[in-house]
Amino acid sequence: MQRFPCPFCGLRDEREFHFVGELGKTRPDTSGPVSDEDWAHYLHMHRNEKGCVREVWMHTTCAELFAMERDSVTMEVLGTTQLRKDAS
Amino acid sequence: MTRHAGAAIDASRKLRFTFDGRAYEGVAGDTLASALLANGVRIVGRSFKYHRPRGLWGAWVDKPNAIMEVSLKGSELPNCLATTTTLEDGMEARAVNAWPNARRDIKGGLDLFSRFLTAGFYYKTFIWPDWHLFEPSIRKMAGLGSVSLEHLDDYITDQSHDQCDLLVIGGGPAGLAAARESAEAGRDVVLVDDQELIGGSAYQAPDIEEQYPEDWVTSQRAAIETAGGRILSRTTAYGVYDHQLVALIETRAFGQTPRLTRMRARHALLATGAIDRPVTLPGNDTPGVMSLTAAREYFHRYGVLAGGCAALISNQTDAQTALAPLQAAGLEIQALDPADPDLKIAGARQTTGVTLRDRHIPADLVLTSAGRTPMVHLWRHAGGKLTWSDPLQAFLPDNQLGWMQAIGAANGTFDTDTTLAEARARATGATPPADQPEPIQPLWPRPGAKGRQWIDFQHDVTLKDVELAARENYASVEHLKRYTTLGMASDQGKTSNMAGLAAMATLQGKEIPQVGTTTFRPPFVPVPLAAWAGQHQRQLYHPVKRLALEPQHRDAQAALCEYGGWLRPGWYGAGEADTRIAHEARTARATAGLLDGSPLGKIEVMGPDATAFVNFMFYNTMATLKPGQIRYGFLLTEGGIVYDDGVVSCLGENHFLISCSSSHVDGVRGMLETWRQDGNDPDQIFVHDLTMHWATLTVTGPQARDIVETLGLEADLSSDALPHMRFATSTWNETPMRIARVSFSGDLSFELSLRSSMAPALWDHLMGETKKIGGTLLGIEAMSVLRAEKGYIMVGKDTDGETMPHDLGFTIPRAKKTAPFVGDRSLHTETANDPHRKQLVGLTVPDGAPPLATGAHVVSDAPRRSLGYVTSSYLSPNLDRPVALGLVENGAARLGEEVTIWHDETLSKATITAPCAFDPEGDRLHA
Numbered sequence A: 001m002q003r004f005p006c007p008f009c010g011l012r013d014e015r016e017f018h019f020v021g022e023l024g025k026t027r028p029d030t031s032g033p034v035s036d037e038d039w040a041h042y043l044h045m046h047r048n049e050k051g052c053v054r055e056v057w058m059h060t061t062c063a064e065l066f067a068m069e070r071d072s073v074t075m076e077v078l079g080t081t082q083l084r085k086d087a088s
Numbered sequence B: 001m002t003r004h005a006g007a008a009i010d011a012s013r014k015l016r017f018t019f020d021g022r023a024y025e026g027v028a029g030d031t032l033a034s035a036l037l038a039n040g041v042r043i044v045g046r047s048f049k050y051h052r053p054r055g056l057w058g059a060w061v062d063k064p065n066a067i068m069e070v071s072l073k074g075s076e077l078p079n080c081l082a083t084t085t086t087l088e089d090g091m092e093a094r095a096v097n098a099w100p101n102a103r104r105d106i107k108g109g110l111d112l113f114s115r116f117l118t119a120g121f122y123y124k125t126f127i128w129p130d131w132h133l134f135e136p137s138i139r140k141m142a143g144l145g146s147v148s149l150e151h152l153d154d155y156i157t158d159q160s161h162d163q164c165d166l167l168v169i170g171g172g173p174a175g176l177a178a179a180r181e182s183a184e185a186g187r188d189v190v191l192v193d194d195q196e197l198i199g200g201s202a203y204q205a206p207d208i209e210e211q212y213p214e215d216w217v218t219s220q221r222a223a224i225e226t227a228g229g230r231i232l233s234r235t236t237a238y239g240v241y242d243h244q245l246v247a248l249i250e251t252r253a254f255g256q257t258p259r260l261t262r263m264r265a266r267h268a269l270l271a272t273g274a275i276d277r278p279v280t281l282p283g284n285d286t287p288g289v290m291s292l293t294a295a296r297e298y299f300h301r302y303g304v305l306a307g308g309c310a311a312l313i314s315n316q317t318d319a320q321t322a323l324a325p326l327q328a329a330g331l332e333i334q335a336l337d338p339a340d341p342d343l344k345i346a347g348a349r350q351t352t353g354v355t356l357r358d359r360h361i362p363a364d365l366v367l368t369s370a371g372r373t374p375m376v377h378l379w380r381h382a383g384g385k386l387t388w389s390d391p392l393q394a395f396l397p398d399n400q401l402g403w404m405q406a407i408g409a410a411n412g413t414f415d416t417d418t419t420l421a422e423a424r425a426r427a428t429g430a431t432p433p434a435d436q437p438e439p440i441q442p443l444w445p446r447p448g449a450k451g452r453q454w455i456d457f458q459h460d461v462t463l464k465d466v467e468l469a470a471r472e473n474y475a476s477v478e479h480l481k482r483y484t485t486l487g488m489a490s491d492q493g494k495t496s497n498m499a500g501l502a503a504m505a506t507l508q509g510k511e512i513p514q515v516g517t518t519t520f521r522p523p524f525v526p527v528p529l530a531a532w533a534g535q536h537q538r539q540l541y542h543p544v545k546r547l548a549l550e551p552q553h554r555d556a557q558a559a560l561c562e563y564g565g566w567l568r569p570g571w572y573g574a575g576e577a578d579t580r581i582a583h584e585a586r587t588a589r590a591t592a593g594l595l596d597g598s599p600l601g602k603i604e605v606m607g608p609d610a611t612a613f614v615n616f617m618f619y620n621t622m623a624t625l626k627p628g629q630i631r632y633g634f635l636l637t638e639g640g641i642v643y644d645d646g647v648v649s650c651l652g653e654n655h656f657l658i659s660c661s662s663s664h665v666d667g668v669r670g671m672l673e674t675w676r677q678d679g680n681d682p683d684q685i686f687v688h689d690l691t692m693h694w695a696t697l698t699v700t701g702p703q704a705r706d707i708v709e710t711l712g713l714e715a716d717l718s719s720d721a722l723p724h725m726r727f728a729t730s731t732w733n734e735t736p737m738r739i740a741r742v743s744f745s746g747d748l749s750f751e752l753s754l755r756s757s758m759a760p761a762l763w764d765h766l767m768g769e770t771k772k773i774g775g776t777l778l779g780i781e782a783m784s785v786l787r788a789e790k791g792y793i794m795v796g797k798d799t800d801g802e803t804m805p806h807d808l809g810f811t812i813p814r815a816k817k818t819a820p821f822v823g824d825r826s827l828h829t830e831t832a833n834d835p836h837r838k839q840l841v842g843l844t845v846p847d848g849a850p851p852l853a854t855g856a857h858v859v860s861d862a863p864r865r866s867l868g869y870v871t872s873s874y875l876s877p878n879l880d881r882p883v884a885l886g887l888v889e890n891g892a893a894r895l896g897e898e899v900t901i902w903h904d905e906t907l908s909k910a911t912i913t914a915p916c917a918f919d920p921e922g923d924r925l926h927a
């Protein structure tokens, strides 16, 4: 069982967390036309890298989203940071 | 039989027990196995497939066969391994997989057919016409014991979490030395050992550091505890999981539940020792064939000499020295050349010795070892790599993991003094001196040899089965395992894997490390499932959410059931449920009904960007909503699938209340938070879940207004002032109250929301007024009937994982809404535009026909295939006929069409209609 450090609450059990998605994925602007390919890419194509991955997670008990960098092979957590851009 | 001195036993305390109905006597400190051995019992079980007699190979966990069903004082447990079950007075043991008993097993005749039961037998034989025809009788034959349900009733285990600086796994010489060194250096040390008497192999040595083994162990133990270290005996580290979690299971007295500990160890030392490998030669499964180490353990720990006259077949150079104390106690030993290809073990039910060409060497015990296999299971669980040691003919941890290191025999270090030096060095973070192990002669199976040579002793996998698997190209060790069941015995290959993969290596002309090992997976020893369940069962499995008004519902004789995670009234009153539900549904339409709708979601969204945000979250346009207005809408996933439905109330400028489904509140809140924080400026939007803070009571029915008017609110409740889909705010008993004209029944309805602490007073008032006019309390079941009469959906019941909003008849936002919203683009893919999509319809049956079964399929006639299915079906008390909803291909265009329904092998007819069956004009709703 893994443990993740929530930037707000500290080290907590994995059962309190919810995976949101890969970090840095941009939603196509749907106020204009979006091709099938672009939309399918956004919905279904994930980098799914071996090794260092950067992801968005939610700590469900405090409901805050944060970015986590971890190793998808060793499961080692390399770091977590607040998601908001002005975070110091 | 006289007992010798044994470190674990107290020979003066006699314990009575039975095995397969016969009475025996053991002593305190015995295991079931050592007591049986002391009584001269040689056959302790039967193998799994051929029911061949099985004796004692090992003395601890390396024992694939002696599995017993044990009962004591009303407790009965299947799958007790005789070698690890501590004997208690009055135990009744029975060999599993043997009937009527292990000595005389009726299925023993199966062995005569063994040439038909070769590798891959199940795959080859039972594939036609259908495995399920054979499964029941095979399962019956295959069982290992039966579970006593009575006993499991209160078999609830404790679980705890713990942490330490250094976890030492194994309390033999290596573990003890390391734990002491580390504890005395001030570290927080925990030592676990799976035996009651810690010390591991220590008792086999004549002395350790010039002390008797017992004294040496006692002094290490005292030193560890004095330095603040903790020692957990009878505790097995059975698995290593992510982030350095080591799972520990502590066994207790028979019948008491084990205890599970999740230990977070910053560092770990693996001192789990090594076990003997069986020698693969003809007849090597005969009772009386025992591992070298087991004979020493039975003697030194339990004071039992396993026989009187032993043949020794081993490539271990120190074997004879090691057996010297047993020899001194009277065991005759004749050593044989282990490499001689003509060795055979003689005897059927019990060994009579060894034959060597025309020579017979009489013996009642054959001690064998083909070398020692370090116990590296936990190392592999942790993700550590193995290296092949040619001198030791064994896989060893490469010790490159960082947080965990192996010491002692688990690391291939067999010499005691070298072990102690290595353990103490590792305990303090130093590098131990390099060990120069004495090489052994390889002693592996010889494919092509004559006679039946056993590799897996529980599953009866022979060398010939491995040869067959290789011929049929099941050559990878993972395929070999599954094809032959090699290593799938309850010892999980501890005794069989090395011989199996060595045989495969020879057959393929490869070296052993080229063939590799199968994956080591937890648990290292069998762990009862109850240990993982812990307290998470029955009411605590998934605790229900409770209503503020639960006492009031109980007073009103509510049948409380779980609905979407909430404990809610299904219906009220004693008597048959169907009658009660029909009565409530009928009365609510005749006069009025009162429903506790408190679980309804109440999520507030506010802040400068709230309007744009809510408009983005919903399929329906919410940006045009004015304060006081309410609008129905859908929340979609980005894939365009309906996730939830609900109403949005505009409380003020940039201030909304989302009433989502009761069971989806947590999910909807998570969805809102995710989009708020990832994709928006979180300082401009705030999301607040008030579901638990506000109670909601719904008054519905033609006389609902009369009831609500008795509250004397200043708000105007008339249809002109407060029409359908509007709300008003007021106060009641000086408490803010919201009155919303929202209806799930299709009748005039008022949803009254106020803070939860005031709910009992409001409930009492409304219940009194409802009763006064002949109205009813309304449970969820009757409400489900009312909404089905109206064709109102329940998301997740009347929708599935493919349903999009236009499938439910809500087409306008898809065509007209220009602002982006979640899932928008997915509503315009080829799949979304498919004319054959399943759409929501109503289904009626011919006069007099019974209600359709929920889940019944609408089918085409030729060729027969499913066109959709029934999602909701009830006998409507108000229409006095069945009503049903369903999802049917292109259903909206097929109104009036007669269709065929298939259910439970029978066909019937139904007609597709609009979903709404009651008051389609909506006059009652707008009253």
Ligand SMILES: [Zn+2]
Residues within 6 Å of the ligand: A006, A007, A008, A009, A010, A059, A061, A062, A063, A064
């Ligand atoms: Zn948190």
